[in-house]
Amino acid sequence: MNCKRYFTGALAAFMVASSAFMTYADGPVANGTDPAGLTSAPGETAGAGNGTTGVTAAETAAPAPASGAQSSGSQTVTVGGNAAASGTVTAGGSSTAGNGTVTAGSSTVAAGSSTVTSGGTTSSGSTVTVGGQTGPAVAVGSGTITVGSGQVAGAAAGPGGVAVPSVIGAGDLSFAGQLTDPIVKVTEKYSYDQMSRDISSLKSRYGSHMQVNTIGNSLDGRSLYEIVIGNQNASKHILIHAGIHAREYMTPLLVMKQSEHLLAFYDSGSYQGRSLSDILSGVAIHIVPMLNPDGITISQFGVSALRSSSLRQTVSQCYAQDQADGRTTQSFDRYQALWKANGRGVDLNQNFPALWDSITTGPSHASYANYKGTSALSEPESQALANLANSRNWSLTISYHSMGNLVYWDFAGNKVAEQSKVLADLVTGISGYRTNGSSGKGGFKDYVQTKDNPIPSLTIEVGSVACPMPASEFGNVWNSNQAILAALAAYAADH
Numbered sequence: 001m002n003c004k005r006y007f008t009g010a011l012a013a014f015m016v017a018s019s020a021f022m023t024y025a026d027g028p029v030a031n032g033t034d035p036a037g038l039t040s041a042p043g044e045t046a047g048a049g050n051g052t053t054g055v056t057a058a059e060t061a062a063p064a065p066a067s068g069a070q071s072s073g074s075q076t077v078t079v080g081g082n083a084a085a086s087g088t089v090t091a092g093g094s095s096t097a098g099n100g101t102v103t104a105g106s107s108t109v110a111a112g113s114s115t116v117t118s119g120g121t122t123s124s125g126s127t128v129t130v131g132g133q134t135g136p137a138v139a140v141g142s143g144t145i146t147v148g149s150g151q152v153a154g155a156a157a158g159p160g161g162v163a164v165p166s167v168i169g170a171g172d173l174s175f176a177g178q179l180t181d182p183i184v185k186v187t188e189k190y191s192y193d194q195m196s197r198d199i200s201s202l203k204s205r206y207g208s209h210m211q212v213n214t215i216g217n218s219l220d221g222r223s224l225y226e227i228v229i230g231n232q233n234a235s236k237h238i239l240i241h242a243g244i245h246a247r248e249y250m251t252p253l254l255v256m257k258q259s260e261h262l263l264a265f266y267d268s269g270s271y272q273g274r275s276l277s278d279i280l281s282g283v284a285i286h287i288v289p290m291l292n293p294d295g296i297t298i299s300q301f302g303v304s305a306l307r308s309s310s311l312r313q314t315v316s317q318c319y320a321q322d323q324a325d326g327r328t329t330q331s332f333d334r335y336q337a338l339w340k341a342n343g344r345g346v347d348l349n350q351n352f353p354a355l356w357d358s359i360t361t362g363p364s365h366a367s368y369a370n371y372k373g374t375s376a377l378s379e380p381e382s383q384a385l386a387n388l389a390n391s392r393n394w395s396l397t398i399s400y401h402s403m404g405n406l407v408y409w410d411f412a413g414n415k416v417a418e419q420s421k422v423l424a425d426l427v428t429g430i431s432g433y434r435t436n437g438s439s440g441k442g443g444f445k446d447y448v449q450t451k452d453n454p455i456p457s458l459t460i461e462v463g464s465v466a467c468p469m470p471a472s473e474f475g476n477v478w479n480s481n482q483a484i485l486a487a488l489a490a491y492a493a494d495h
């Protein structure tokens with residue numbers, strides 16, 4: 001490579017700060033592009049995500065030279081990095097002090113005249129133009145929100161915003177300040193066991209506004225919970241699920257925090273001038289926070305955390321076969337962390353009867369990812385969700401996945417395309433995410449859009465770094481999705 005060319009432009013500006021250069025050396029590892037060693041890399045990373053394609057390389061494949069960097073001076077970081085002062089971040093990063101400019105999915109944390117143009121957070125004196133939030137926790141200035149889901153502490157909500165009391169609590173993340181004593185806490189690995197305890201605690205604290213059901217059990221004997229918030233006897237019902245893909249375990253954390261906030265602000269919060277209690281008197285929100293607890297357990301803690309010895313053996317067999325096929329070159333530890341399937345190696349979101357017979361893209365054997373199973377609905381987890389989907393007339397349903405900051409709304413043979421597109425426009429207007437049609441087969445969204453008695457449906461792909469995502473990404477995910485359930489409930493109430 002020609003060195004003069006190499007040192008031109010933004011890269012040169014970036015590299016002149018030696019401290020920044022040193023941290024850059026570690027950047028691609030920390031914010032990396034996994035699963036680099038997986039030769040048929042699946043999932044919500046580059047390539048065929050979630051049984052769908054269209055996640056652009058920009059989110060995952062680090063197209064810019066300064067990808068994943070941390071810098072401490074007056075810096076330009078182009079993808080996924082952090083500029084510590086007076087920085088310019090163009091995607092997925094944060095500028096922590098000074099006159100930061102962030103153009104997508106990011107946050108500026110401290111003082112200065114900050115500008116966020118898409119999906120971000122600023123904590124003072126700032127302007128957010130799309131889908132963002134001016135945060136409640138620190139020295140809030142005169143924030144302006146022109147589109148989307150923001151909130152300003154102690155002030156009226158912006159358009160599309162949720163007004164919440166400006167209670168400031170501990171924590172250095174903007175959302176942490178909104179509840180004085182949150183039950184659901186952000187952790188690196190939000191586990192099935194923790195979630196189960198949190199559901200019990202929410203029930204104890206907010207029992208009058210919620211109901212907890214079990215819609216089935218996983219192969220390894222874990223409960224598939226359903227939380228219902230709002231009027232159980234309402235005429236409108238909406239269905240949200242998360243955690244169907246194992247390594248996407250930030251999505252259960254997201255919907256649990258969404259649930260807690262709905263409950264905490266049930267009697268005092270509002271959405272677009274309507275009280276939440278009024279909205280939820282006419283709509284019940286059903287949330288299945290973790291449809292694949294076995295797979296999530298594998299991804300977070302490895303097979304030793306499984307109860308069944310035969311399932312532990314299956315995972316080991318998957319690894320051997322995927323190695324033999326060249327589907328992985330990872331260590332066994334990393335292979336488990338990248339697990340996407342259920343406890344016996346079936347990708348649950350390729351297991352629904354939506355052109356299932358014609359799925360030919362995955363392996364012919366159980367695997368960490370992309371194996372469609374022996375037949376549609378062969379798995380107890382996919383069966384349980386299909387049964388729930390067919391148990392009543394739903395106004396709409398949302399599937400939370402990661403990653404890509406994308407909303408998928410269509411499928412071949414979609415019987416509710418128009419309604420689904422309206423929902424997509426609603427969600428992207430709040431979140432700042434992009435829309436995409438769809439591709440891939442066998443997904444839950446695909447199924448409910450094409451079945452008898454079809455349901456308007458979206459898949460929302462949260463986050464902008466590879467799965468499993470670090471907890472540091474949660475702030476961005478939260479900012480884009482905090483108001484989504486209230487918005488969907490209000491929409492359902494009106495339609």
Ligand SMILES: [Zn+2]
Nearest residue numbers: 050245401402
């Ligand atoms: Zn997924």
